[in-house]
Amino acid sequence: MPDQLLTIEDVVRLTGLEESLIRYYESEYPAELPEKILLGGALFFEPASIAFFAAIHARRQGAARGEHNSRERFARVLAITSGKGGVGKTNLALNLAIEFQRLGKMSVVLDADMGLANVHLLAGASPRHSLTDLLAGQVELAELVEAGPEGIGIIAGGSGILAMADSRRQDRYRITQSLVQLEKAAEIILVDTGAGMGRSVRDFLQAADEILFVITPDITSLTDAYGLLKALHQEKLPDLTIHLVVNMVQTLKQAADVSLRFASCAREFLGREIIDAGYILKDATVSQATARRTPYTIYRPDSRVSRNTRAIAANLLKNQPGQTAASSAFGRYLKLIRNGQAQLPQPRRKSA
Ligand SMILES: Nc1ncnc2c1ncn2[C@@H]1O[C@H](COP(=O)(O)OP(=O)(O)O)[C@@H](O)[C@H]1O
Numbered sequence: 547m548p549d550q551l552l553t554i555e556d557v558v559r560l561t562g563l564e565e566s567l568i569r570y571y572e573s574e575y576p577a578e579l580p581e582k583i584l585l586g587g588a589l590f591f592e593p594a595s596i597a598f599f600a601a602i603h604a605r606r607q608g609a610a611r612g613e614h615n616s617r618e619r620f621a622r623v624l625a626i627t628s629g630k631g632g633v634g635k636t637n638l639a640l641n642l643a644i645e646f647q648r649l650g651k652m653s654v655v656l657d658a659d660m661g662l663a664n665v666h667l668l669a670g671a672s673p674r675h676s677l678t679d680l681l682a683g684q685v686e687l688a689e690l691v692e693a694g695p696e697g698i699g700i701i702a703g704g705s706g707i708l709a710m711a712d713s714r715r716q717d718r719y720r721i722t723q724s725l726v727q728l729e730k731a732a733e734i735i736l737v738d739t740g741a742g743m744g745r746s747v748r749d750f751l752q753a754a755d756e757i758l759f760v761i762t763p764d765i766t767s768l769t770d771a772y773g774l775l776k777a778l779h780q781e782k783l784p785d786l787t788i789h790l791v792v793n794m795v796q797t798l799k800q801a802a803d804v805s806l807r808f809a810s811c812a813r814e815f816l817g818r819e820i821i822d823a824g825y826i827l828k829d830a831t832v833s834q835a836t837a838r839r840t841p842y843t844i845y846r847p848d849s850r851v852s853r854n855t856r857a858i859a860a861n862l863l864k865n866q867p868g869q870t871a872a873s874s875a876f877g878r879y880l881k882l883i884r885n886g887q888a889q890l891p892q893p894r895r896k897s898a
């Protein structure tokens with residue numbers, strides 16, 4: 547047996563907890579514990595389990611003593627998505643995170659766009675590690691989070707996320723487990739998912755607490771977004787709150803018209819309510835900022851697009867579904883992976 551694996555006796559000795567209590571915590575907190583390892587017909591604990599058992603025990607003791615602040619808080623996980631690409635998701639994810647941070651909310655952008663993982667490019671950050679390194683056990687999640695502008699965190703995407711989408715259940719399990727840890731550290735996690743109905747997009751949409759759709763006045767953007775919403779609806783995605791941002795509009799009236807059209811289609815045909823989170827004007831500030839590898843809310847904080855983005859951040863803070871802070875989005879997802887339910891039916895549409 548490799549010496550880094552622990553038996554139940556080791557765990558008892560190292561934690562100082564009784565075996566019955568460890569068994570109880572195992573059954574009560576499956577999502578928080580590292581998966582056990584099967585070797586020679588027996589299950590072994592990973593060394594990391596010790597810290598998890600100790601943390602759970604400390605929390606339970608605190609709860610038993612009535613310490614209210616020992617109650618866990620989890621980040622709000624907002625997945626940003628669209629029916630087609632090029633509508634401004636990445637710019638919105640990054641600049642929203644900056645505005646949330648300015649409003650005092652610790653924010654992290656998770657780049658989950660398999661097609662074009664470019665959050666770090668727009669932020670002017672250069673990632674040192676990817677999720678692949680995490681899987682290889684070379685780094686901890688904390689090292690993966692790059693410090694971005696205004697103190698936001700950035701987890702660069704690319705091949706690592708690709709690995710998550712297609713990888714073995716165990717790898718996905720490990721990444722998701724790390725994301726649960728991230729949920730305890732951050733207040734808002736913005737997931738830039740990429741467009742369409744690809745497998746990884748659906749994975750992340752399933753994990754999220756809320757979905758933010760980005761559309762533009764362009765008619766194909768509207769129909770593609772509606773198609774995605776309908777497909778999600780048919781796959782019985784949990785009843786997530788859905789917010790809408792209309793990007794690249796010429797006027798306020800145009801934004802209102804587009805938003806109303808999307809919302810009334812969703813209500814009439816799918817019976818789903820959409821929350822209007824705001825709009826962003828079409829403005830050259832965005833591309834000027836990109837050319838400088840600076841987010842526009844940093845490059846021109848008082849520009850119209852920055853003020854629009856600030857308003858969206860304020861709207862999203864106002865419209866927070868009540869239950870999110872009390873439970874872990876990725877923790878729920880872990881349970882789905884564990885129960886083998888995380889595979890949704892095959893997409894009926896081609897991904898964009
Ligand atoms: N409000 C806006 N005004 C003008 N151009 C914009 C605006 N938002 C995004 N863009 C431009 O649209 C393109 C796509 O933006 P991006 O954020 O990469 O979209 P996505 O992530 O949806 O593919 C970029 O060239 C960007 O500069």
Ligand SMILES: [Mg+2]
Nearest residue numbers: 635636659662
């Ligand atoms: Mg993008």
